[in-house]
Amino acid sequence: MFKQIFLLGQKLRNPSLEKTYDFLKESEKWSISQLEIYQLKRLQKIVSIAYNSTEFYKESFDQIGVKPNDIKSLDDLKKLPILTKNDLLSNVDSLHSSNKFQKIFIASTSGTTGNSLSFKRNEEADSFNRASIFRGYSWYDLKPWESNGYFWGFSFSKSKQIKTKILDSLQNRFRLFSYEENEFKSFVNKLKNASLIHGYSSTIYQVAKLINENNLPKPKKLKLVKGTSEKIKDRYREEIQKAFGLKISSEYGATESGIIAFECPEGNMHLNMEGVIVEEIDQEILITNLQLESFPIIRYKLGDYIRLASKEKICKCGMKHHILEEITGRIGEEVYGISNIYPSFYFYYIFKNLDKEHQLLLNYQVIQNKKGELEFKIEQTLTNNETELLETEIKKYFKTDMNIRINDKTNIQSKKGKLKSFISNIN
Ligand SMILES: [Zn+2]
Numbered sequence: 001m002f003k004q005i006f007l008l009g010q011k012l013r014n015p016s017l018e019k020t021y022d023f024l025k026e027s028e029k030w031s032i033s034q035l036e037i038y039q040l041k042r043l044q045k046i047v048s049i050a051y052n053s054t055e056f057y058k059e060s061f062d063q064i065g066v067k068p069n070d071i072k073s074l075d076d077l078k079k080l081p082i083l084t085k086n087d088l089l090s091n092v093d094s095l096h097s098s099n100k101f102q103k104i105f106i107a108s109t110s111g112t113t114g115n116s117l118s119f120k121r122n123e124e125a126d127s128f129n130r131a132s133i134f135r136g137y138s139w140y141d142l143k144p145w146e147s148n149g150y151f152w153g154f155s156f157s158k159s160k161q162i163k164t165k166i167l168d169s170l171q172n173r174f175r176l177f178s179y180e181e182n183e184f185k186s187f188v189n190k191l192k193n194a195s196l197i198h199g200y201s202s203t204i205y206q207v208a209k210l211i212n213e214n215n216l217p218k219p220k221k222l223k224l225v226k227g228t229s230e231k232i233k234d235r236y237r238e239e240i241q242k243a244f245g246l247k248i249s250s251e252y253g254a255t256e257s258g259i260i261a262f263e264c265p266e267g268n269m270h271l272n273m274e275g276v277i278v279e280e281i282d283q284e285i286l287i288t289n290l291q292l293e294s295f296p297i298i299r300y301k302l303g304d305y306i307r308l309a310s311k312e313k314i315c316k317c318g319m320k321h322h323i324l325e326e327i328t329g330r331i332g333e334e335v336y337g338i339s340n341i342y343p344s345f346y347f348y349y350i351f352k353n354l355d356k357e358h359q360l361l362l363n364y365q366v367i368q369n370k371k372g373e374l375e376f377k378i379e380q381t382l383t384n385n386e387t388e389l390l391e392t393e394i395k396k397y398f399k400t401d402m403n404i405r406i407n408d409k410t411n412i413q414s415k416k417g418k419l420k421s422f423i424s425n426i427n
Helices: 002-013 017-027 032-053 055-064 074-079 085-090 123-138 158-170 181-191 201-213 234-244 346-358 384-398
Strands: 104-110 116-122 148-151 173-175 196-200 224-228 248-254 258-263 269-271 276-281 284-289 300-308 323-327 334-336 341-343 364-368 373-378 403-407 422-424
Touching: 002 017, 017 032, 017 123, 032 055, 032 074, 032 284, 074 276, 085 300, 104 123, 116 123, 116 346, 123 248, 123 258, 148 181, 148 201, 158 173, 173 181, 181 201, 196 201, 201 224, 201 234, 201 248, 201 341, 224 234, 234 248, 248 323, 258 276, 258 284, 276 300, 334 364, 334 422, 346 364, 346 384, 373 384, 384 403
Parallel strands: 148 173, 148 196, 196 224, 224 248, 364 422, 373 403
Antiparallel strands: 104 116, 248 258, 258 269, 269 323, 276 284, 284 300, 300 323, 334 341, 364 373
8 A cells, every 4th residue: 555655645746756766777888988978968968958958057167267168078077167065055045946837945054053944855766765665775775665764853842743743654654752651661562573774873773772771672684774964973883783683874964965875785875877977076966966957956065075986996796886985974973961962963953943944044152161051152142132033942841951052253162174063072
């Protein structure tokens, strides 16, 4: 039944997904030169769309005297200017293509600095993303409609939880809303029949730890444990393997970039070469999104440090797609309360809620110098009422386990040149 509901929903929402998935299953057998021919063709198309239909790229290419015709090889990409996060955030309007698209979605993100971005994503690009994920699933013999436990999207209002639960149940999905004992036990119970566990690796780790500590039953039908959105720390791996009997595999991507890499069963993160061109410059990743026509992203500094494997590295799985050795700089650090430990993505939700529910969009950085204490640096000037809203939102997540200080009108500091939303100076 879930299969039918899933396929119907997919047809309505993402009409081009099926075709794209078939293409990706075909291209996964391609040689490097076939992949690169395809990349060049897509790159030329994206560059031409960028130049001819966005104000931003027209101006920035003209400034250095480059025309779309100058892109004759993948190497020519280096002629184009680098796009920083700042460029992106301050030119959202002029980065959009004036072309018409059959169908668009609004994609939004809260970036690593806490700056939120919202842009239009054409249906083909959205479908390409999903198809890329489903291709990754297929390596584990996993169908997207199989039962899955989602460790993501903590939400605290009851009405939202109910709505989410209904939507989840249609997708054969259940999720963990809190670590509260009964809720947690019911979640672990449902895991028994799950084929997939996915979410932030720090949360998967926390759950694994609780399962191990309390000797709770281990899921038996799992095919894949997938960690997203942050570097998987080595100390997470052992705990997760022990709790779930499977190693954690990683999916790497971002809203603006799409899926960048997906780990194969042999443990290598293959670049999603049909979707992105990845450059490594001074250990930093630059992304060119080859599918996002409505909002071209070319040579974008995503803000992560990475290490690409040598192009000669061969994977036993048979895929020729280049390999990402390591994501070195997207660390999901823990936040220490007086008596408990919390994942740092709580900050993401605190500020996302403020924006969603109170139209209060803040640039922030949270600093922890001592366990049980947090300093919230806010760039904007806050009214008393706004400070109270922020305090209330923080309390929803940390209750009385944290002493907080809020400083508005502050400069947000960068660490090793990289702006971070959370800086921990503990250990
Ligand atoms: Zn492989």
